[in-house]
Amino acid sequence: MPELSQETERGRAALPFGTAGVTGPSMVPTLQHGDLLVVQYGARVRPGDVVVLRHPFQQDLLVVKRAAERREGGWWVLGDNAYAGGDSTDYGTVPEELVLGKVRFRYRPLKKDQRSPFAVARWVLSAARPVLSDRSASRRLRAR
Numbered sequence: 001m002p003e004l005s006q007e008t009e010r011g012r013a014a015l016p017f018g019t020a021g022v023t024g025p026s027m028v029p030t031l032q033h034g035d036l037l038v039v040q041y042g043a044r045v046r047p048g049d050v051v052v053l054r055h056p057f058q059q060d061l062l063v064v065k066r067a068a069e070r071r072e073g074g075w076w077v078l079g080d081n082a083y084a085g086g087d088s089t090d091y092g093t094v095p096e097e098l099v100l101g102k103v104r105f106r107y108r109p110l111k112k113d114q115r116s117p118f119a120v121a122r123w124v125l126s127a128a129r130p131v132l133s134d135r136s137a138s139r140r141l142r143a144r
Contacts, residue, residue: 016041018101020052020062026079026086027064030131035108037064037131041101045075048133050103053077056091064103066134075099103131 022035030050031037039052045067053075055061065077065087074095076088088094108127114120 016043017104020064022064024084024086026081026084027066028081028084030066030080030134031064031103031106032108035106037103038105038107039101040104043102043104045099045102046133050131050133051075051077052100052103053094054098054100056094056098059098062100067099105129106131 018039018041020037020039022031022037023033025033027050037052045051047067047069049067050064051067052062052064055063063086065079068076068078068088070076071093074093077094078087078089079085106129108123110120110123110127114123
């Protein structure tokens, strides 16, 4: 399950945007281990959005998942990687107050082994991307 850096919480009170770092494989291929995220706190969440939330059983742990659907009692959230686990199939519906914000943008840092001009050019074209809602993925994930 992607765990996020606690820097996210420190900047939250001052600005509606903050940053977070991803660890873990549960949102592959959308997010990779080591990605940096720009999170909009308090944003309206819709099905298909990638969100940052507090883990329901370990509230000091922040995780990132896709909001699949609104249910009684909160949000049903799922990881994009069905084999990684650590989502609502394990802990049920996440209460609305534990959903902190919506991921707007992801940035992949340059790796140390990316030194050739071709590798750097490829990185430049793919390093920074908006994280968009995937309504079709939301419908597909609900079937799981």
